[in-house]
Amino acid sequence: MRPFAPVSLVITLLLGLGLHAQVSAQQPxxxxxxxxxxxxGVDALLKSRTPAGTWEHEYADPASQHHGGETSLALYALLHVGENLPxxxxxxxxxxxxxxxxFVRELKPKSVYAASLQANALALLPRKPENTKPLEQTRRALxxxxxxxxxxxxxxxxNVRFANSDNSNSQYAALGLWAAYDAGIGSPVQMWKTIEDYWRKMAQPDGGWYYRGDRVQTNLAMTAAGVQCILIATEHTDRALRLEMRNDKQLIDGMRYLGEKWAPEKLDLYGLYGVERVGLLSGAKFFGRRNWYVEGAEHLLTMQLPEGHWRTKIWDVTQPHVSTSFALLFLARGRNPVLFNKLQYDGPWHARTRDLAGLAEWMSNQYERPFNWQTVSSxxxxxxxxxxxxxxxxGSQDPKFTPQQQAALRSYVNAGGLVFSVQIGGSKGKAFGDAIRSYATAITGNKAEFRKLGADAPVLSSYGKIKNLPANIEGLSNGVRELWIHTDEDLSAAWQTNNTATPAFDIAANIYFYACGRxxxxxxLASTAVPNAPGKAARTISLARIKWGGETANWDAEPGAFGRLGRLLENKSRSNLVTETVSLAALDVKTNRLAWLNGVGKMELGAEEEKRLKAFFDGGGxxxxxxxxxxxxxATSFEALIEKLYPKGSKAKFELLDQAHSAFSGTFEDGEPLTSVKYRALTRQTIGDxxxxxxxxxxxxxRLVLVWSPHDLSSGLAGARAWGISGYTIESADVLSRNMMLYCHALAVTRGR
Structure with missing residues (x-):
C-alpha cells in the first residue's frame, strides 16, 4: 500500500504562504x-449497483469507449475506504x-480513463496471479x-494519425502506470523521464497547465494534474542524496498557482480528487493560507445528499455513483494517519525530497494500512x-531557529509532542547536530541533557527489536517520556534510496509506535490539540500549582498540562482557570483554597513543607x-508522606473512593457524566480491563481534602500518548480531571464562605 507521496520537491514557497493558516467553520x-x-456514502454506493453487481450505468454497452470505467472507479473507492474504516x-x-x-479482472478497456481506473482498482487487491496478470496487461496497454x-x-x-493528446488523459495514464508500480509491476525509468519531460514542457508562464492545445486557458484542475504528474515521475527519476535544496521552477510555480487559486467550490469532484492527490503527494498541509483537506472535506459534507450520495456532473455522467466515488476517495485518503510532520525552516530542511515519503511507503506496506506524511512550517x-x-x-546546517520558533518547539513538546531530528551528510552535517543539541536542551530550561540510548530503550523497542542499532542515537527526557530523539546517523539517506537493508526504517517505526503509545x-483529524474558545464563563477557578522540594525536584514534568486543562474547562465546562505557582513552603489555605500537586521521582520535603501541607489539609483546603x-x-513516597502526616488512629481516613463518588460522576452543573474510564495499554497489562x-x-x-491518583493524569492532560506512561488515556484523563476540578472548586467555594 502506498502513502500517496512519491516525492515532495521544493515546496518552500507554498508553505511560506501558509505561515498563519487557520480555518474557521461554524461546526469544526x-x-x-x-x-x-x-x-x-458507502451505503449509498453499494445500493447503486446494477443487478449484475457492477456500476455500469452510463457505459453499460461493452462496445462503448469507457465501458468498465464506472465499475473500476467505484471498486477503487470502496477498497480505499476499506483500508480506512473497519x-x-x-x-x-x-x-x-x-x-x-x-468484472474488473476480465475487463479489456478501450479508453485510457477506463484502463487507469482498472489499474488503480487491481492494485488494491492481493498480489495474486488473478490480479497481477490483468494489471500487467493493462500497464502494457497504457x-x-x-x-x-x-x-x-x-x-x-x-490511431496516431488522428489522435490528439490532452492533459486529462495524460494525467490518468500516469496514475494508472503508477498504480501498477505500486503493485510491484514497474515501468522503465526512461518512460517516467519521458512523462516528466512532457509535463514540464506543458507548464505555462503563469505557473499553471491547460487541458489541450485548442483550450489553452490554465485552470486549477489541470494545474493539479501537472504538479502531481511531475511528483509521480520524479519518484523514479530523482533520488539524489543532496545536502542543499533543489530549485524546481515548474513545481514551485505550480504550487504557487494552487495556493493562489485554491477554492473547493470552483471544482467538480473530478478536480477535487486531483487537487487532493497533490496535497498528499507533496505532503503540503496548506495550499497558500488554506488547509486544503479541511476545506475540501467541509465542502463535501455540505454537498452530501440525505441518502448519502453526491450528485454532480462529471464526464457527462449525471448518475451519482461517479461523484460519490470521487468524494469517498477524497474523504478517506485525506484522513489517513500522518506518520510524521516534517518541519520547514530557513535552510536545507528538505534536501532529501523523498526521505519521508519513502519511509511512509515502507510503513504502509509493513503495517498494511496507508500512512500519509506532511510538511509544516516552523x-x-x-x-x-x-x-x-x-x-x-x-538538515546539515544550523537551522538558526528564532526565539519564536524555539518557543513553538517548547510548546509542542509540552503539548505531548516528540521531536525526531536526523543529521544528514555524515560529518558534513555536524553543524546541524551541534545546534540541535543546544536548542533541545534550552527548551527544557537546561533541566535535561541528551543521553545515549540502547536497543532496549522503550523508544527503540516499541515496534520490534532493532538489529545493528547505530551507537549514536540520543534521547532527552522529562523523566516520564522522551521529548526529543536525535541521531547523527544519516537515516534519511536510507529512506531516500529505499535501502531497507539498514536499520533506518525500524528505528523510525519504533519511534512512531512509541509516540503513539502502542x-x-x-x-x-484526531489531534490532541484543544483550541481556545473564549466565551462567557460561569465561574473562575483559581488553582495553585505546588512547587515542592529542592532545586532538583521534578515537580513540573508536564508544564503543558494545565494550559490544556484550562482550555478544556473553557470549551466544555464554561469555566475560566487561573493558575499560579505556589511554593509548598508558602502554601496558605486562606489564600489558596484549591491546589494541584504532582511529580516524578522520590518526594523529599523539608519540615516546613510538611507542616504547611498538613495545615492546608487541616484547614479544609x-x-x-x-x-x-x-x-x-x-507514588510510593507521596503515600508514605500521607501516612506520616496522618498515622493510624488519627481523625483522618485515606481510602479508595467509590466509582459513584461525585468527584468523578460529573452529575453536577457543567460536569460530564462519566460511567467508565479507559486506561492506557501499558496499564491494562497490569490491571486488566x-x-x-x-x-x-x-x-x-x-471533610474531603485530597483526591489522589497513583495513575497518571498530568501527562494525559498535556496530550502525551507515549508508551511508558501508566495511567488513563488522554480522553479519560480529560473528563476525569475536569469533573474533579469542578467538584473540588465547588467545595472550596462553599468552605471559603
Whole structure:
C-alpha cells in the first residue's frame, strides 16, 4: 500500500504562504463527522449497483469507449475506504464486491480513463496471479497508448494519425502506470523521464497547465494534474542524496498557482480528487493560507445528499455513483494517519525530497494500512503539528531557529509532542547536530541533557527489536517520556534510496509506535490539540500549582498540562482557570483554597513543607494530586508522606473512593457524566480491563481534602500518548480531571464562605 507521496520537491514557497493558516467553520470538522459521511456514502454506493453487481450505468454497452470505467472507479473507492474504516463489506474477500472484482479482472478497456481506473482498482487487491496478470496487461496497454508528443489521448489503442493528446488523459495514464508500480509491476525509468519531460514542457508562464492545445486557458484542475504528474515521475527519476535544496521552477510555480487559486467550490469532484492527490503527494498541509483537506472535506459534507450520495456532473455522467466515488476517495485518503510532520525552516530542511515519503511507503506496506506524511512550517502555531505523533527535523546546517520558533518547539513538546531530528551528510552535517543539541536542551530550561540510548530503550523497542542499532542515537527526557530523539546517523539517506537493508526504517517505526503509545492509530483529524474558545464563563477557578522540594525536584514534568486543562474547562465546562505557582513552603489555605500537586521521582520535603501541607489539609483546603506518568517512586513516597502526616488512629481516613463518588460522576452543573474510564495499554497489562477510576480520598475531620491518583493524569492532560506512561488515556484523563476540578472548586467555594 502506498502513502500517496512519491516525492515532495521544493515546496518552500507554498508553505511560506501558509505561515498563519487557520480555518474557521461554524461546526469544526471532526473525525466523527467525516466517518459518518463515509459510512453513508458507502451505503449509498453499494445500493447503486446494477443487478449484475457492477456500476455500469452510463457505459453499460461493452462496445462503448469507457465501458468498465464506472465499475473500476467505484471498486477503487470502496477498497480505499476499506483500508480506512473497519467495514467488512469493503475487504477484497467480501461478498458485496466479488462480482465487481471479477468484472474488473476480465475487463479489456478501450479508453485510457477506463484502463487507469482498472489499474488503480487491481492494485488494491492481493498480489495474486488473478490480479497481477490483468494489471500487467493493462500497464502494457497504457504504456503503448503514448502518442508521438509523449502525451495520451482517449484511446487505449490510438490511431496516431488522428489522435490528439490532452492533459486529462495524460494525467490518468500516469496514475494508472503508477498504480501498477505500486503493485510491484514497474515501468522503465526512461518512460517516467519521458512523462516528466512532457509535463514540464506543458507548464505555462503563469505557473499553471491547460487541458489541450485548442483550450489553452490554465485552470486549477489541470494545474493539479501537472504538479502531481511531475511528483509521480520524479519518484523514479530523482533520488539524489543532496545536502542543499533543489530549485524546481515548474513545481514551485505550480504550487504557487494552487495556493493562489485554491477554492473547493470552483471544482467538480473530478478536480477535487486531483487537487487532493497533490496535497498528499507533496505532503503540503496548506495550499497558500488554506488547509486544503479541511476545506475540501467541509465542502463535501455540505454537498452530501440525505441518502448519502453526491450528485454532480462529471464526464457527462449525471448518475451519482461517479461523484460519490470521487468524494469517498477524497474523504478517506485525506484522513489517513500522518506518520510524521516534517518541519520547514530557513535552510536545507528538505534536501532529501523523498526521505519521508519513502519511509511512509515502507510503513504502509509493513503495517498494511496507508500512512500519509506532511510538511509544516516552523512559523505556524505548534498546535498545527499535533496531527502527527512526532515532528521530524532534518538538515546539515544550523537551522538558526528564532526565539519564536524555539518557543513553538517548547510548546509542542509540552503539548505531548516528540521531536525526531536526523543529521544528514555524515560529518558534513555536524553543524546541524551541534545546534540541535543546544536548542533541545534550552527548551527544557537546561533541566535535561541528551543521553545515549540502547536497543532496549522503550523508544527503540516499541515496534520490534532493532538489529545493528547505530551507537549514536540520543534521547532527552522529562523523566516520564522522551521529548526529543536525535541521531547523527544519516537515516534519511536510507529512506531516500529505499535501502531497507539498514536499520533506518525500524528505528523510525519504533519511534512512531512509541509516540503513539502502542494504541490504535489515530487519523489525521484526531489531534490532541484543544483550541481556545473564549466565551462567557460561569465561574473562575483559581488553582495553585505546588512547587515542592529542592532545586532538583521534578515537580513540573508536564508544564503543558494545565494550559490544556484550562482550555478544556473553557470549551466544555464554561469555566475560566487561573493558575499560579505556589511554593509548598508558602502554601496558605486562606489564600489558596484549591491546589494541584504532582511529580516524578522520590518526594523529599523539608519540615516546613510538611507542616504547611498538613495545615492546608487541616484547614479544609482541597488538593488533587497524581503521579506523573504513573511514576512508582513518586507514588510510593507521596503515600508514605500521607501516612506520616496522618498515622493510624488519627481523625483522618485515606481510602479508595467509590466509582459513584461525585468527584468523578460529573452529575453536577457543567460536569460530564462519566460511567467508565479507559486506561492506557501499558496499564491494562497490569490491571486488566478495569473501567473504574482508581483514586484515593483523604478525609480530615469528615471533610474531603485530597483526591489522589497513583495513575497518571498530568501527562494525559498535556496530550502525551507515549508508551511508558501508566495511567488513563488522554480522553479519560480529560473528563476525569475536569469533573474533579469542578467538584473540588465547588467545595472550596462553599468552605471559603
Amino acid at each position: 470538522l471532526t473525525d466523527d463527522r467525516v466517518t459518518a459521511a463515509l459510512t453513508r 467495514d467488512k463489506r469493503l475487504k477484497p474477500g467480501a461478498e458485496e464486491l466479488q462480482r465487481a472484482i471479477a 504504456a503503448g497508448a503514448m502518442l508521438p508528443d509523449n502525451g495520451f489521448g482517449y484511446d487505449i489503442a490510438p 512559523d505556524v502555531h505548534p498546535d498545527e503539528w499535533l496531527d502527527a505523533p512526532a515532528l521530524l527535523i532534518t 494504541e490504535e492509530l489515530r487519523t489525521k 482541597l488538593m488533587i494530586a497524581d503521579a506523573v506518568g504513573g511514576d512508582r517512586e513518586f 478495569v473501567t473504574t477510576p482508581k483514586c484515593w480520598g483523604l478525609t480530615v475531620n469528615n
